[in-house]
Amino acid sequence: MTPFYLLFFLVFFNIATSESKLTLDYYSKTCPRLQDIIRQVVTDKQIAASSTAAATLRLFFHDCMVNGCDGSILISSNAFNTAERDAEINLSLPGDGFDVITRAKTALELECPGVVSCADILALAARDLVTMVGGPYYNIRLGRKDGFISKASEAEAAMAKPTMPLTQIIKIFQSRGFNMQEMVALSGAHTIGFAHCKEFSKRLFNFSKKSDYDPTLYPKYAEGLRKLCENYTKDPTMSAFNDVMTPNKFDNMYYQNLQKGLGLLASDQAMAVDKRTKPYVDLYAANQTAFFQAFTHAIEKMSVYQVKTGKKGEVRHRCDAFNSLKT
Numbered sequence: 001m002t003p004f005y006l007l008f009f010l011v012f013f014n015i016a017t018s019e020s021k022l023t024l025d026y027y028s029k030t031c032p033r034l035q036d037i038i039r040q041v042v043t044d045k046q047i048a049a050s051s052t053a054a055a056t057l058r059l060f061f062h063d064c065m066v067n068g069c070d071g072s073i074l075i076s077s078n079a080f081n082t083a084e085r086d087a088e089i090n091l092s093l094p095g096d097g098f099d100v101i102t103r104a105k106t107a108l109e110l111e112c113p114g115v116v117s118c119a120d121i122l123a124l125a126a127r128d129l130v131t132m133v134g135g136p137y138y139n140i141r142l143g144r145k146d147g148f149i150s151k152a153s154e155a156e157a158a159m160a161k162p163t164m165p166l167t168q169i170i171k172i173f174q175s176r177g178f179n180m181q182e183m184v185a186l187s188g189a190h191t192i193g194f195a196h197c198k199e200f201s202k203r204l205f206n207f208s209k210k211s212d213y214d215p216t217l218y219p220k221y222a223e224g225l226r227k228l229c230e231n232y233t234k235d236p237t238m239s240a241f242n243d244v245m246t247p248n249k250f251d252n253m254y255y256q257n258l259q260k261g262l263g264l265l266a267s268d269q270a271m272a273v274d275k276r277t278k279p280y281v282d283l284y285a286a287n288q289t290a291f292f293q294a295f296t297h298a299i300e301k302m303s304v305y306q307v308k309t310g311k312k313g314e315v316r317h318r319c320d321a322f323n324s325l326k327t
Helices: 003-020 033-047 051-065 095-111 116-134 152-158 168-172 180-191 218-228 253-259 267-271 278-286 288-302
Strands: 195-196 240-241
Touching: 003 253, 033 051, 033 095, 033 116, 051 095, 051 116, 051 180, 051 267, 152 267, 168 180, 168 267, 180 253, 180 267, 253 267, 253 278, 267 278, 278 288
Parallel strands: none
Antiparallel strands: 195 240
C-alpha cells in the first residue's frame, strides 16, 4: 500500500470509527446539561403519572426490537406510511411514554437545538425512570441517530407476543443475539406496568374442556382476573398489573410471582416451568442482586442493538416526524 493510500485509509478509518462509536460523554460539549434536563423532565412526569416508568421502558424495548434502537417507534403515521406505533401490537403502548419523550425533546431543543437525537432521549429517559422506581442504574452510551424508516408491518413481524409458544419467543430473541438468560432477565421488566385483558383473556375464559381457566394460575388470582376482565370485549381498556404484589416498584417480585402461579401473561408463566428458563427464574426470584446484575447487562446490550450512526440516521427536529417527508 503506497503512503498516499495508507494515509487516505487511516483518515477514512478514523472518520468512520468516530462516527460509529457511541460514548458516555457524546454530548459533553454540545449539550452539557442533557442529563440534568432529562432527569428533571422524567421526574416531573413520573410524579404526575406513575405509569410513566413502565410506559417508557416498554416503548424503549419495542423500539429496539424492530430494526434497532433508532427512535422509529416514535414516528406518527401519515398519508403515505403506517408507522410502527400503529401496528396492532403497539396500539396498547401507553401515551405517557410518548408524552415524556416529547416533553424532553422540547426542553432540549430550547437548550441545544438540533443536537440530541430522539433515540438517545428515549434510551436515557427509560434508564432514569427504571432507577427512579427502584431499579438498577446502568450506563447508556450515546451518539445514536434517529432512523429513516418506521413501518407497522415490520413491527408485527419482529415483536414477540404473549400468546406465542415459549420456543418461538426464544427464537425471536436468539435471532437478535440474546441468549436464554438475557431473555429471562429482560422479561423482568414486567415487574412494573400493566397488560390489557385481551392479552391474557385466553387464560381466563373457556380455557379447555376440563377447566374454565388456565390451571397454572393460582385459583384466587384467576377468580379475581375473571371478575376484572369479564367485560373486556366491551371495554378494551380493561387491564391488570403485570406484578400484582408490587406493581410500581422495580424489584424481583415478578419472578416470585411466577413461582406462585401469579404470572399474568402466558409467555411469562411458561418461563417458570420450562426447563430451559426455570433455573434463571428461580435464581432471580431468590436473589434480587443477581437479577439487577443480569438486567443491567442485558439492557445495556439491547440499548446498542443495530443503532444508527453517522449518515445512517438523522437528529429529528421533532420526535414524531422525519425531517423530510417520506412518500
